[in-house]
Amino acid sequence: MSMLHGVILLPFVAAAIVPLFYKLFRRIHTGWFVLPVPLLAFVYFILSMPTIREGEAIQSTVSWIPSLGVDITAYLDGLGLLFSLLITGIGTLVVIYSIYYLSKEKEAIHRFYMYLLLFMGAMLGVVLSDNLIVLYGFWELTSLSSFLLIAFWYNRDHSRYGALKSMLITVFGGFAMLTGFILLYTMTGTFSIREIIDLAPTLPGQDMFVPAMILVLLGAFTKSAQFPFHIWLPDAMEAPTPVSAYLHSATMVKAGLYVVARFSAIFAGDALWFWIVSLTGLVTLLWGSYTAVRHTDLKAILAYSTISQLGLIMCLFGLGSASFYTGGADIALYTAAIMTAVFHLINHATFKGALFMVVGIVDHETGTRDIRKLGGLMAFMPVTFTFALIGTLSMAGLPPFNGFLSKEMFFTALLSVAEMDFFSVQSWSILFPVVAWVASVFTFIYSLIILLKTFTGRFPKEELGEPPHEASLGLLIPPGILALLVIVFGLFPNLLTHSLIEPAMQAILPTLDNVEAKHISMWHGFVPELWMTIGVAVAGILLYLTLKRWQRLYSYFPGSLSFSRVYDFLLKGSQRFSRIITDTYMTGSLRHYMIYIFVFLVLVGGYFLTRINPFERHGEVVFAEVSIYEVILTIVLLIAAIAVPLAKSRMAAIVLVGAVGYMVTLFFIIFRAPDLALTQMIVETVSVALFLLCFYHLPKLQKEKSSRGMRIFKLIVSGSVGLLVTLIALAVSNHQMFDSISNYFVEESYRSAGGKNIVNVILVDFRGFDTFLEIMVLGAASLAIYALIKVRDRTPHERKEER
Amino acid sequence: MKRTDDVVLQTTSQVTVFIIITFSAFLFLAGHNNPGGGFIGGLMSAAALVLLALSYDLKTVKQALPVNFHYMTATGMLIAIFSGMGSFVFDAPFLSQAYDYFDLPLLGNVELATAMVFDLGVYLAVVGVTMTIILSIGEDR
Numbered sequence: 001m002s003m004l005h006g007v008i009l010l011p012f013v014a015a016a017i018v019p020l021f022y023k024l025f026r027r028i029h030t031g032w033f034v035l036p037v038p039l040l041a042f043v044y045f046i047l048s049m050p051t052i053r054e055g056e057a058i059q060s061t062v063s064w065i066p067s068l069g070v071d072i073t074a075y076l077d078g079l080g081l082l083f084s085l086l087i088t089g090i091g092t093l094v095v096i097y098s099i100y101y102l103s104k105e106k107e108a109i110h111r112f113y114m115y116l117l118l119f120m121g122a123m124l125g126v127v128l129s130d131n132l133i134v135l136y137g138f139w140e141l142t143s144l145s146s147f148l149l150i151a152f153w154y155n156r157d158h159s160r161y162g163a164l165k166s167m168l169i170t171v172f173g174g175f176a177m178l179t180g181f182i183l184l185y186t187m188t189g190t191f192s193i194r195e196i197i198d199l200a201p202t203l204p205g206q207d208m209f210v211p212a213m214i215l216v217l218l219g220a221f222t223k224s225a226q227f228p229f230h231i232w233l234p235d236a237m238e239a240p241t242p243v244s245a246y247l248h249s250a251t252m253v254k255a256g257l258y259v260v261a262r263f264s265a266i267f268a269g270d271a272l273w274f275w276i277v278s279l280t281g282l283v284t285l286l287w288g289s290y291t292a293v294r295h296t297d298l299k300a301i302l303a304y305s306t307i308s309q310l311g312l313i314m315c316l317f318g319l320g321s322a323s324f325y326t327g328g329a330d331i332a333l334y335t336a337a338i339m340t341a342v343f344h345l346i347n348h349a350t351f352k353g354a355l356f357m358v359v360g361i362v363d364h365e366t367g368t369r370d371i372r373k374l375g376g377l378m379a380f381m382p383v384t385f386t387f388a389l390i391g392t393l394s395m396a397g398l399p400p401f402n403g404f405l406s407k408e409m410f411f412t413a414l415l416s417v418a419e420m421d422f423f424s425v426q427s428w429s430i431l432f433p434v435v436a437w438v439a440s441v442f443t444f445i446y447s448l449i450i451l452l453k454t455f456t457g458r459f460p461k462e463e464l465g466e467p468p469h470e471a472s473l474g475l476l477i478p479p480g481i482l483a484l485l486v487i488v489f490g491l492f493p494n495l496l497t498h499s500l501i502e503p504a505m506q507a508i509l510p511t512l513d514n515v516e517a518k519h520i521s522m523w524h525g526f527v528p529e530l531w532m533t534i535g536v537a538v539a540g541i542l543l544y545l546t547l548k549r550w551q552r553l554y555s556y557f558p559g560s561l562s563f564s565r566v567y568d569f570l571l572k573g574s575q576r577f578s579r580i581i582t583d584t585y586m587t588g589s590l591r592h593y594m595i596y597i598f599v600f601l602v603l604v605g606g607y608f609l610t611r612i613n614p615f616e617r618h619g620e621v622v623f624a625e626v627s628i629y630e631v632i633l634t635i636v637l638l639i640a641a642i643a644v645p646l647a648k649s650r651m652a653a654i655v656l657v658g659a660v661g662y663m664v665t666l667f668f669i670i671f672r673a674p675d676l677a678l679t680q681m682i683v684e685t686v687s688v689a690l691f692l693l694c695f696y697h698l699p700k701l702q703k704e705k706s707s708r709g710m711r712i713f714k715l716i717v718s719g720s721v722g723l724l725v726t727l728i729a730l731a732v733s734n735h736q737m738f739d740s741i742s743n744y745f746v747e748e749s750y751r752s753a754g755g756k757n758i759v760n761v762i763l764v765d766f767r768g769f770d771t772f773l774e775i776m777v778l779g780a781a782s783l784a785i786y787a788l789i790k791v792r793d794r795t796p797h798e799r800k801e802e803r
Numbered sequence: 804m805k806r807t808d809d810v811v812l813q814t815t816s817q818v819t820v821f822i823i824i825t826f827s828a829f830l831f832l833a834g835h836n837n838p839g840g841g842f843i844g845g846l847m848s849a850a851a852l853v854l855l856a857l858s859y860d861l862k863t864v865k866q867a868l869p870v871n872f873h874y875m876t877a878t879g880m881l882i883a884i885f886s887g888m889g890s891f892v893f894d895a896p897f898l899s900q901a902y903d904y905f906d907l908p909l910l911g912n913v914e915l916a917t918a919m920v921f922d923l924g925v926y927l928a929v930v931g932v933t934m935t936i937i938l939s940i941g942e943d944r
Contacts, residue, residue, distance in 0.1 A: 674838035675838050675839070675840065675843065678830075678838060678839070678843045679842060679843050679846070682843065682846040682847065682850065683846070685850075686846070686849075686850075686933065686937075689853075689937075690936070690937075690940065693940050693941070694940070753900060753902065753916070753918070754835070754902035754903075754914055754916055755835040755836055755902075755916065755918070756835070756836035756837070757833075757834060757835055757836050757837055757838065757839070757840070759838075759840075760834045760835060760839070760840040760922075761835070761918070763840065763842075764834075764840070764841070764900070764918040764921050764922050764925070765900040765918050768887065768898040768900065768918075768921055769887075769897070769898055771883075771921075771925060772883050772884070772887060772898065772921075775879065775880060775883060775924070775925055775928040775929070775932075776880065778876075778928060778929065778932040779876045779877075779880055779928060779931075779932060781932070781936075782876060782931070782932040782933075782935040782936050783873075783876075783935075785935070785936050785939055785940070786873070786935055786936075786939045789939045789940065789942075790939065
């Protein structure tokens with residue numbers, strides 16, 4: 001147990017006691033009690049920055065399941081620190097924001113903060129765990145708490161739909177990731193990420209390497225809303241806005257990025273990793289930005305924007321993975337991609353968090369998020385407008401904001417693809433910058449849409465009524481801080497380079513030695529990237545102005561097609577499909593179930609009989625002579641048995657069954673089993689009497705009506721069951737491999753137990769326990785019969801009739 | 804079961820019931836050395852009672868034999884389980900049986916086995932069970 005464990009544990013402890021504050025102090029907003037938790041953690045992480053900067057890592061282990069190699073190892077390095085600062089920093093701002101956003105009278109805020117703290121703890125656990133199983137545990141906890149937060153307003157249909165969707169998709173990915181972790185464990189024999197990275201050079205080429213990689217990536221892609229798993233994120237916007245700002249822009253969706261960054265050192269030397277990660281990122285980037293323009297709901301636009309930006313970062317991690325491949329050569333070229341990814345990760349968290357909060361304010365003050373109904377808010381909400389301006393321009397990639405820098409660096413990284421002379425990249429090299437440029441144009445367009453449609457133009461008084469006023473100070477402080485950071489990081493981009501970005505890069509690329517962050521400067525000359533940005537701005541403005549003319553494009557592509565439709569179709573389809581399957585075989589008819597059982601028996605038993613040679617003789621097997629009595633008895637028995645199913649009346653069937661029973665008695669006599677014969681005779685008599693008693697009241701025997709084919713089928717089934725059992729019996733009798741233990745009973749029956757009747761001695765002495773339990777069975781049966789007959793739950797109607 | 808007035812049946816069954824009961828007692832006692840035992844003995848006794856019920860009616864049987872057959876089953880099981888637990892007293896495993904020879908008045912040298920006690924439990928349980936089943940079905944319309 002160390003400070004680091006304490007920091008992870010803190011939110012969970014707080015989650016347990018915060019609802020108590022809600023009950024005790026109704027007059028104070030519960031959020032104030034929550035606020036110290038992320039703040040303290042944030043301060044702790046800030047204080048540990050110098051240590052990390054030295055290139056050291058804080059590590060401590062608490063034993064959990066040592067026999068399985070599962071220990072709670074908290075590990076804080078550059079990458080963990082970066083994410084921890086994001087989680088706790090934005091967490092603090094979101095808590096402040098939510099205090100003013102959620103009303104303490106109308107909302108169940110104790111639940112809200114409990115889920116939020118749970119999420120915060122789980123997220124810290126994800127980024128600070130060194131053990132794969134613990135990481136997975138926290139991973140699922142983030143899915144779970146996200147599910148609870150999305151469905152916070154659980155009486156709304158859309159909330160529940162969105163929560164379920166995100167749950168299904170992220171948990172699907174989580175399971176895939178767990179499988180990948182287990183494969184990693186089987187390959188390396190350890191759950192510790194550190195140790196796996198040390199063993200990483202031995203991994204490529206192993207059979208399970210590629211499956212493990214794909215499964216881990218599946219987990220990362222579903223969580224980070226990568227194409228085509230991005231569909232849950234827009235529906236998750238039903239959550240309260242603080243949740244959207246926190247989970248679905250700054251933290252949880254970046255968990256997938258964290259996993260990709262963390263596992264780069266294990267998988268990234270492989271071409272497959274390079275292609276999957278960078279292409280998925282690129283497709284997500286383009287699709288997200290293209291689709292965002294289509295939407296009219298501010299939060300939906302932001303959701304698709306988040307998807308697109310996450311794709312951008314993912315693509316950069318993919319490109320950066322090339323540095324593992326080249327080993328030492330050209331390393332700066334590819335580590336620049338990693339640096340860009342880390343830098344943009346920070347930038348995106350700042351401006352996207354600010355934008356979500358701005359949208360929340362607009363929604364809070366006007367009551368709508370639909371851009372078709374909004375307009376002209378600039379005059380009424382100047383401060384909010386300023387924040388929106390900073391956020392959107394940074395997102396669009398304009399100077400002097402930090403988005404500009406990361407976008408320039410992104411273009412640099414993509415242009416460097418042309419210089420890659422491996423993985424057969426070069427033939428595709430033109431694809432990367434072109435796609436990214438197109439995506440940036442769309443990003444520019446939707447940034448303008450958010451800004452201009454909401455804040456400029458005419459204020460639609462007939463739709464919204466009285467003009468809104470500026471939001472309260474508490475709602476403005478958090479986005480204000482984030483917007484300030486956008487500008488600070490834009491103007492002083494090297495502020496974080498040595499303290500945060502370089503340690504993070506070293507953590508992502510632990511096996512490489514000379515990883516250095518390069519100096520970022522706002523002005524870097526007339527390079528192609530600058531012309532690309534100017535091109536983005538020009539094309540973006542032109543396209544925005546002509547938006548109405550080409551917006552119809554969306555009704556052709558994708559039109560009504562979307563991956564949400566596919567998801568709905570799959571979900572409904574699988575329900576319908578399983579229903580049909582179940583209805584097909586669960587008919588409710590016992591006869592059908594018997595057929596399944598027997599057919600299964602015949603198939604499995606028959607299969608095994610064909611596998612072995614059942615009639616091979618083992619040991620000395622001497623068959624007894626067949627006497628004339630046995631032949632006669634067998635014939636009579638056969639006639640009686642075959643006649644039973646052909647009997648026309650029930651009475652005849654009973655008598656025939658009785659005849660079979662008495663024949664068996666005679667067999668027992670012939671085979672010299674007097675006790676069995678006696679018992680069989682009396683039991684047969686009693687059961688025939690009981691049959692007669694029961695069937696006396698039943699209606700006449702109905703011949704089962706079935707088609708000719710069905711009758712033949714049943715005949716075949718019963719015939720083959722009979723044949724199978726006969727064959728098995730014959731096969732078994734061919735094996736006399738050991739002496740029978742009956743000699744012992746013959747010798748010891750009189751000597752040890754003092755009885756000459758061996759059967760009886762076995763029943764009451766040698767194996768008395770069986771007998772004891774059998775009389776228990778009889779007793780239970782008699783009580784059951786008694787209860788069935790005497791204790792009948794009569795319907796009221798019948799009871800009335802009896803009176 | 805309806806009451807029958809078959810005099811021949813009733814008279815013969817008055818005689819046969821005792822013969823059957825005696826035979827069942829013989830089967831029960833002979834079990835250790837000859838064919839027989841608690842199970843068959845019990846079934847045979849039950850058969851005697853069923854014959855009585857057939858030739859008279861259930862009421863008569865109940866008057867002649869005022870026994871609650873549930874109790875009989877339970878007693879049988881208790882005897883069986885206690886006979887098994889008795890071996891604990893002698894520090895032996897559950898259901899360890901023993902036997903020895905005794906000189907009894909009238910009977911002379913007789914072998915007595917603890918297995919007999921267990922078999923008595925089986926006997927009572929079987930009678931109880933069979934009679935419960937037949938009586939409860941018989942009483943039901």
